[in-house]
Amino acid sequence: MIEKFLPRxxxxxxxxxxxxxxxxxxxxxNFGYDVVDAWAEEAPDKxxxxxxxxxxxxxxxxxxxLKSYTDSTASYFQSLGIGRADRVxxxxxxxxxxxxxxxxxxxxxxxxxPATHLLTEKDIIYRCNAAGIKMIVAAGEETITxxxxxxxxxxxxxxxxxxxxxxxxxxxxxxxxxxxxxxxFVRPKKANANEDISLMYFTxxxxxxxxxxxxxxxxxxxxxxxxxxWHNLHQDSIHLTIADTGWGKAVxxxxxxxxxxxxxxxxxxxxxxxxxxxxxKINDYRIxxxxxxxxxxxxxxxxxxxxxxxxSLEYCTIAGEALNPAVFESFKKLxxxxxxxxxxxxxxxxxxxxxxxxxxxxxxxxxxxxxxxxDLIDHEGRSVEAGEQGQIVxxxxxxxxxxxxxxxxxDADRTTETWHNGIYYTGDVAWRDEDGYYWFVGRTDDVIKxxxxxxxxxxxxxxxxxHPAVVECAITGVPDEIRGQIVKATIVLAKEYKHHAGEELxxxxxxxxxxxxxxxxxxxxxxFVDELxxxxxxxxxxxxxxxxxx
Numbered sequence: 001m002i003e004k005f006l007p008r009x010x011x012x013x014x015x016x017x018x019x020x021x022x023x024x025x026x027x028x029x030n031f032g033y034d035v036v037d038a039w040a041e042e043a044p045d046k047x048x049x050x051x052x053x054x055x056x057x058x059x060x061x062x063x064x065x066l067k068s069y070t071d072s073t074a075s076y077f078q079s080l081g082i083g084r085a086d087r088v089x090x091x092x093x094x095x096x097x098x099x100x101x102x103x104x105x106x107x108x109x110x111x112x113x114p115a116t117h118l119l120t121e122k123d124i125i126y127r128c129n130a131a132g133i134k135m136i137v138a139a140g141e142e143t144i145t146x147x148x149x150x151x152x153x154x155x156x157x158x159x160x161x162x163x164x165x166x167x168x169x170x171x172x173x174x175x176x177x178x179x180x181x182x183x184x185f186v187r188p189k190k191a192n193a194n195e196d197i198s199l200m201y202f203t204x205x206x207x208x209x210x211x212x213x214x215x216x217x218x219x220x221x222x223x224x225x226x227x228x229x230w231h232n233l234h235q236d237s238i239h240l241t242i243a244d245t246g247w248g249k250a251v252x253x254x255x256x257x258x259x260x261x262x263x264x265x266x267x268x269x270x271x272x273x274x275x276x277x278x279x280x281k282i283n284d285y286r287i288x289x290x291x292x293x294x295x296x297x298x299x300x301x302x303x304x305x306x307x308x309x310x311x312s313l314e315y316c317t318i319a320g321e322a323l324n325p326a327v328f329e330s331f332k333k334l335x336x337x338x339x340x341x342x343x344x345x346x347x348x349x350x351x352x353x354x355x356x357x358x359x360x361x362x363x364x365x366x367x368x369x370x371x372x373x374x375d376l377i378d379h380e381g382r383s384v385e386a387g388e389q390g391q392i393v394x395x396x397x398x399x400x401x402x403x404x405x406x407x408x409x410x411d412a413d414r415t416t417e418t419w420h421n422g423i424y425y426t427g428d429v430a431w432r433d434e435d436g437y438y439w440f441v442g443r444t445d446d447v448i449k450x451x452x453x454x455x456x457x458x459x460x461x462x463x464x465x466x467h468p469a470v471v472e473c474a475i476t477g478v479p480d481e482i483r484g485q486i487v488k489a490t491i492v493l494a495k496e497y498k499h500h501a502g503e504e505l506x507x508x509x510x511x512x513x514x515x516x517x518x519x520x521x522x523x524x525x526x527x528f529v530d531e532l533x534x535x536x537x538x539x540x541x542x543x544x545x546x547x548x549x550x
Contacts, residue, residue, distance in 0.1 A: 040067035073104035084109035116246030222403020227257020293320030349403035489523035
């Protein structure tokens with residue numbers, strides 16, 4: 001399948017990759033027809049999806065079955081009045097129905113808006129009105145459907161509500177019954193143009209209401225580098241990305257690039273993350289490729305890995321937050337596998353990564369994906385030298401690169417603020433070493449300015465993570481009259497250290513940081529907590545810690 005979109009599909013070095021990566025973009029590209037249906041025609045019995053849950057249920061879908069399922073779903077959605085450019089919110093957790101639903105929306109040219117199940121009534125009202133949502137398809141759980149129903153009196157654009165079950169409340173259509181009774185699907189004469197919006201995500205910043213990140217129909221092609229080269233997938237791969245479908249990492253790791261590569265997408269539908277259960281699934285289903293945020297790996301390495309047969313595991317990637325070198329070294333020692341880091345945003349596809357032909361440097365994101373013209377610039381717009389900190393930017397010139405968002409939907413001011421004069425500003429700070437590897441420092445608003453020094457949270461967190469007492473930590477700045485800001489560490493302790501929480505352990509950790517990194521970076525304030533505030537994607541919400549401190 002990948003040969004349809006790339007003149008060359010193998011590369012020997014980063015220089016070769018940079019020089020020869022070219023993505024062919026067909027006219028009116030549609031992932032539903034050009035990838036899913038194409039696989040169904042070429043290899044109908046090839047397994048596309050392997051789904052299991054924490055109740056012991058297991059289902060498989062071949063590409064042939066997926067074509068039939070998505071056609072029926074598209075026909076059902078059409079019968080509800082959904083067509084080209086209509087906005088449809090999907091609140092489906094990790095349920096198997098997410099995949100036929102989003103592909104069906106692609107097939108009819110509608111706009112899919114995946115959303116987390118943690119939305120409150122107020123959140124749903126805001127999203128429905130901001131995007132002009134016409135239909136909501138949701139997991140049939142009372143906590144979810146109750147919030148949706150409660151939001152409807154203040155959501156006038158919503159015309160249809162659909163539940164996948166098991167609970168079908170009043171006012172909700174029955175997803176499965178609707179599919180069964182749907183007429184044969186008639187493909188629209190022209191479902192979409194390449195520049196049409198196909199996908200939107202609400203992404204929260206540190207201030208203001210969530211932004212609506214809009215992607216066009218060519219966006220899946222931007223994930224060729226994600227699935228085929230970063231995840232290093234092939235047609236025999238069974239790939240697990242640990243992600244809820246309500247955030248962008250799901251389509252990064254559970255859909256587009258994986259199926260272009262011809263891999264099987266493995267889904268574990270669970271309500272609560274239990275490290276031992278993930279390891280057992282790798283053992284039982286012979287998972288070959290795993291991608292997860294650093295948080296997940298921090299907990300996996302604390303399990304007794306000798307209890308599991310992980311011999312099927314060929315490749316592991318990591319994204320969502322910067323990887324602490326201590327986690328890299330521990331995982332490699334336990335499994336022999338090097339964690340290959342990647343960086344990107346909801347607004348982009350994979351932007352910087354450690355690719356298979358590169359030797360990873362623990363703690364480094366890797367090198368730029370040649371799909372993008374990536375640079376580091378200072379406050380004056382100057383490209384910084386090796387060793388200097390700068391904001392990560394993408395130079396776009398007059399043409400949007402494949403994979404980059406089209407705009408913040410209905411928000412021209414925000415779009416112009418972050419993307420102007422041919423440059424997209426990521427808001428993330430990094431530095432580049434002499435070998436061209438990029439090293440993450442932090443968000444522009446997370447960088448701490450103390451006594452004239454600029455301190456990135458990640459470097460202090462990495463120092464703390466080398467101490468056996470620390471499972472997780474977050475570094476933030478606390479206002480200080482003399483220094484401007486001082487460094488604070490909010491720490492989750494390992495079980496065996498929890499009863500030691502106190503001044504003596506805090507002092508030990510402070511001294512540890514002074515030895516591992518520059519002494520001026522040590523945390524002058526230490527707080528022990530049971531858990532850190534996080535987004536649904538597993539990212540630490542340092543802004544929440546700062547707000548609490550204020």
